[in-house]
Amino acid sequence: MNYKYHMPTKVFSGKNCIVANSDVFKTFGSKAMLVTGRSSAKKNGSQHDVITALEQQGIDYVVFDKVMANPTIECAYEGAEFAKANQVYFIVAIGGGSPMDAAKAMALLAKQDIQPEDLFNGQYAEDVLPIIAVPTTAGTGSEVTQYSILTNNLLETKTSIAADILFPKVAFVDAKYMSGLPVTTTINTAVDALSHSVEGMLSIRSSLVSDALAKESIRYFVKAAPAMCDAVGSGDVSLLDETVRQDLMQCAMLAGMVIAQTGTTAVHAMGYSLTYFKDIDHGRANGLLLAEYMAVVQESEPQLVAEILAALGMSELSEFKALLSKLLGEVEVLTKDDVVKFSAKAVAAPAIKGNCKVKPTEDEVNAMFMQAFNLAF
Template identity: 30%
Template sequence: MAVTGFEFATATRILYGAGRLADAPEAIRALGGHRVLLVTGRDATRAAPLREGLERLGLSCVSFTVEGEPTVERVREGTALALHERCDAVAALGGGSALDAGKAIAALAPHGGDPLDYLEVVGRGQALTKPSLPLVAIPTTAGTGSEVTRNAVLGVKDAQVKASLRGPTLLPRLALVDPDLLKGAPPTVLASSGLDALSQLIEPLVSARANPLTDALAREGIRRSARSLRRAVLETPDASAREDLALASLLGGLCLANSGLGAVHGFAAPVGGMYEAPHGAVCAALLPATMEVNLRALRARAPEHPSLARFQEVAALLTGRAEARAEEGITWVRELCEALRVPGLGAYGLTEAEVPRLVARARAASSMKANPLTLSDEELTEIALRSR
């Protein structure tokens, strides 16, 4: 594949390793934090060691919880709290929802105004130009890679859509990835987040914007996900499986932030806005059909496209067999989804009658721009129907 130029951006600093959560308090103090907004998911007790470490250093904490997926309304409340309490740093610990909320609050607090002033697609899309509050992002699930991405996905209830705040100021100052934080994660969370990570490795590798740096990261991540995701969900994940899942998620975040995604995430954004559906499970439901339709479209309309050979490479990485055909990779993904009991989109409320509206929204999604080629409405409709 010819290299025509690319950009690679990520968090200012990445700390990875078992037990590295203990390093977070000193790292936050080193960033100049004195009064920290501590953003968590619904289980705020998971942040107790971090809170205690901050307090031992003489730093004060203000707690803010995000019960479900982050919304414009909840981020407004968090931003107002950060300003009222004069917080000078943000620590976000949790799944992708907590991390995206923390990133949004850290970016919005210095700007003033409303999230909709800066939100893309359904907002005014103004640029975030002022530096964010210093932000440390600490994932407790292995899926979104949000700790190293430059966007924050927010739900907009009135518009029934999810859209992003986006820009370089959204990148955390520190991404701290501790695989020990996956201990005790429910199998459903491991499955949903792990399949999200896998889709965020496969889509960038076949992306129209793939580049040599993300290619290398995607290959490593796919190998790790392929060898550990199934056993991590169906058995109790050991240290090596936790490491593989945590690294696959981190690598997927680096890939999506720098090479884009594709039709899986193009659909996932409007599905998440239209229905109460966990993002990772939605991506998992869409992945097999999307891969198959993309492969067929490339063969029919762009047989010389460089992404076509990537589908065979994905199959080799997933199966561990260099001679595997592209179709075998799709079968591998489909069988994994069946083994992990991934529900179809109909389980969240998608009906056949709503598919045209979903297709129209998916076509407008920013992730669709990096799909290997432009899919027709008929092809998008096929993906939606087969993912039900």
């Protein structure tokens, strides 16, 4: 059995783990750059805890809080220039996938002179600013991956920088920062994590280790699913208590460890157009397509889908579709022209061309979109 496993990030998990382990920060230098969005890191207390830890260790810091949802290439370059101008030694990424992904690109660009046209070519030197990641949502798992996903307006999609030098050195995983996170955001990010684990098992790079992590991640999702369904039905965010938040944080981190080994598949390749052109949240986009791709896989690899369903505690794909439908609700409107355009983009993506155990045809991708969005064939 041939496989490799590499995840060099040191993880600290638990309540108040940042301040309790503040000495970790001093190993990276005397000045940090905090990378966040406009307000969420301030509101949920994560930025306060990071600053407290830095001040305990006598470390200076500056704040770059201009990261938007689905960060752009331009944002990454702006942050890199800010890092260079302030002569920082390391970066602390605080937030969901957007700040973490943007911070990784900034860490690379602050140390290497890379032109935009070469940003995604995979040819990088080893020099990069160290990254410490503080996730405040349970979705992307970016705190334990080597990926930086940026909005690429030239190609009208999202494009990935993938390099082992982008693995965060340290991740602090504390579910308390998710307290009060809106129901919809909680659901969308959790479904993103679930998609990572399922897609990891559907990847040609899956292994004994990645599948074990994926199944454990899926089980954490299943534990949290009843509370998420109740919260969707009532709109009551208090139903997503500390225990649920902790389960979802573990789900997301484990799922990140999966895709760090396997990459993603057709679901992500298809979902990027939904986000770019229709402004559908990334995790939601994946969730709308996930069961449809599993149905395609089931045609030729039924045992593979059965293995995933077993981890979910289910025996039929229809049960999984029903759960996703309950969590995600009414679907958005797509036209047949949208489907043709999005399908053509998806089949050209590396995730479909080279990473699927079951590689869908363009006709099958068309059909998946049509089925997911209730369009007549």
